[in-house]
Amino acid sequence: MDTPYDMIAKVPSFTLTSADVRAGEEMPSAHASGVFGSGGEDVSPQLSWSGFPTAAKSFVVTVYDPTAPTGSGFWHWAVADIPVSVVSFATGAGADGAEMPGNAWQMANDARMRRYIGAAPPPGSGRHDYFIAVHALDVETLGVDKDTTPAFLGFNMAGHTLARAVITPWFGA
Template identity: 50%
Template sequence: MTTSRPRPPVPYDFLPPVPSFSVSSTDIADGQVLPQAHVEDAAGSVSPQLSWTGAPAGTRSYAVTCFDPDAPTGSGFWHWVLFDIPADVTELPTGAGSGDFTGLPAGAKHGRNDYGQSAFGGAAPPPGHGPHRYIFAVHALDVPTLGPDDGAPPAYVGFNMFGHTLGRALLTASYENRG
């Protein structure tokens, strides 16, 4: 049974404001339901295509994250943490963050998501918990590399992004497991 409850805040609301730029996707649409391909199941899930434009001058790399603030954990749930994306890359093809990582830019590193994997992990809210938001963020950074190794936890990657974020582009989709 779906119950009405206050929606947890978006974590970026607690960070210093930065300019926004544009992110879009051929796989997901802002404000719409996340397609089944991006939902976790026995076969895994596929990371969505993302494209971005209008990053601030001085951008030297990007990070891409996906966060579910509505997860019943008290701290949300990180589904994707990808960083050290070169500044000349402005698109990730479908599946770049999952499977055999086809299309993953050279030099990019995956942090560990909250599934414990260094990859994209799809939506998997508990049955009957109501709709969850999946916030895909592209972070424009003023450094070519952040410093953490592959498999670094999301909080550590985020800590390293703090003070280096020049801009942020957000795309939010939702998904509900009516189970």
């Protein structure tokens, strides 16, 4: 499956797994949004990654719905400056105020919350694919401001992404 990131640059892949969500399968309701009334709990899924390039110096994790009815999709979660020594996030790591490893930090998503917001497709909008990605970068930090948007983060990652791992569960309204 092509991803929204492929339009920016096709890069090698590595392995991304989750004990909570699976590519091509419906996302369990715990990972859907309670904040936006989708019956969920806004719990970020467990993620583990391996097989990334040895030249990687940091990671970024993003969760994106390109078909949200906004004209620009919806960024549900973005974590920047994850140390290369970190190769997993536990279930719920994206909670509000959660401590991130090393210098990693959660940026505000499109709801302006510094946390994971679960799947929340508008009623009647059908199935939405959620692109959960781990980006392996060639820099320890992108040096972006703490008020950066996930879209601007992506712009800054474009020339620094060595490889990317993506799993794509879905959720429907």
